[in-house]
Amino acid sequence: MSAATPILEVEHLSASIAGQQVVEDVSFTVPRSGVTALLGRNGVGKTSTLRGILGLIQRRGIVKFAGERIDTMQTYRIVQKGIGYVPEEREVFSKLSVAENLELAERQKNPHREFVARLFPDLVQRRDQQAGTLSGGQQQMVSVARALLNDNQLLLVDEPTKGLAPKIVNEVADALAAASKTVPILLVEQNLEVVRRLADRVVVIVGGRVAHVGDAAATLDDADLVRRLLGVHVGDSAHGGIAPARNAGEGAEGGQHA
Numbered sequence: 001m002s003a004a005t006p007i008l009e010v011e012h013l014s015a016s017i018a019g020q021q022v023v024e025d026v027s028f029t030v031p032r033s034g035v036t037a038l039l040g041r042n043g044v045g046k047t048s049t050l051r052g053i054l055g056l057i058q059r060r061g062i063v064k065f066a067g068e069r070i071d072t073m074q075t076y077r078i079v080q081k082g083i084g085y086v087p088e089e090r091e092v093f094s095k096l097s098v099a100e101n102l103e104l105a106e107r108q109k110n111p112h113r114e115f116v117a118r119l120f121p122d123l124v125q126r127r128d129q130q131a132g133t134l135s136g137g138q139q140q141m142v143s144v145a146r147a148l149l150n151d152n153q154l155l156l157v158d159e160p161t162k163g164l165a166p167k168i169v170n171e172v173a174d175a176l177a178a179a180s181k182t183v184p185i186l187l188v189e190q191n192l193e194v195v196r197r198l199a200d201r202v203v204v205i206v207g208g209r210v211a212h213v214g215d216a217a218a219t220l221d222d223a224d225l226v227r228r229l230l231g232v233h234v235g236d237s238a239h240g241g242i243a244p245a246r247n248a249g250e251g252a253e254g255g256q257h258a
């Protein structure tokens with residue numbers, strides 16, 4: 001396998017929940033470095049795409065990780081291969097302390113405790129606090145920290161800044177920016193200012209398929225394209241740089257930009 005082989009190749013992925021198809025026919029790649037943002041309107045299937053890649057929901061299609069097919073593997077095997085997952089729900093063990101939450105996540109002999117402590121000094125101070133009593137942002141940091149303790153070759157991170165105060169959004173983005181220097185990230189993120197800061201590339205899903213792949217900054221600079229693909233206006237800082245388009249119902253365009 002050459003160094004140019006993407007770390008993740010997704011070909012014609014479809015996925016279903018309780019017999020209902022929630023991802024139709026999604027194809028894209030993730031390179032071996034940097035942040036690739038997976039974008040799309042609400043309910044378009046971004047979370048389900050991540051869950052399909054991980055085998056957490058029923059899926060069909062080809063998924064290759066570092067050149068190897070993983071689409072028939074069970075989730076625990078996929079995680080063992082080196083894919084870390086930071087789910088949208090954060091899923092901390094609320095009755096356990098911060099330290100216990102982190103210890104439980106350690107899959108290897110020499111976990112990156114110092115790296116994580118440097119990124120999240122707040123968690124070091126709160127190591128004995130029950131995770132259920134942490135703020136949403138602090139719980140998100142625990143969730144990201146757990147993924148960073150191990151030698152992952154890819155991180156799947158789902159809406160890490162959702163519902164967080166602006167200051168905490170910045171802290172979580174800082175941590176992900178630092179992490180992305182050592183591990184490629186596939187990021188689902190609604191806050192386009194965060195996408196602009198973190199992402200190198202964007203992959204946009206419209207109507208169950210990938211409708212656009214491109215350079216992150218160039219895509220976000222094209223306000224008309226953003227409005228058509230995502231139904232948001234760029235530039236309203238009160239909404240993390242985005243605001244619903246007046247005609248947000250339109251624009252699920254069939255044309256393939258990819």
Ligand SMILES: Nc1ncnc2c1ncn2[C@@H]1O[C@H](COP(=O)(O)OP(=O)(O)OP(=O)(O)O)[C@@H](O)[C@H]1O
Binds near residue numbers: 017020042044047049
């Ligand atoms: N447990 C479930 N049972 C039934 N339908 C579901 C379930 N989870 C998701 N769906 C449906 O699957 C579709 C895709 O959902 P998904 O969460 O993947 O979208 P998304 O793009 O991540 O959305 P958002 O940006 O709002 O988080 C939606 O129509 C959603 O209603």
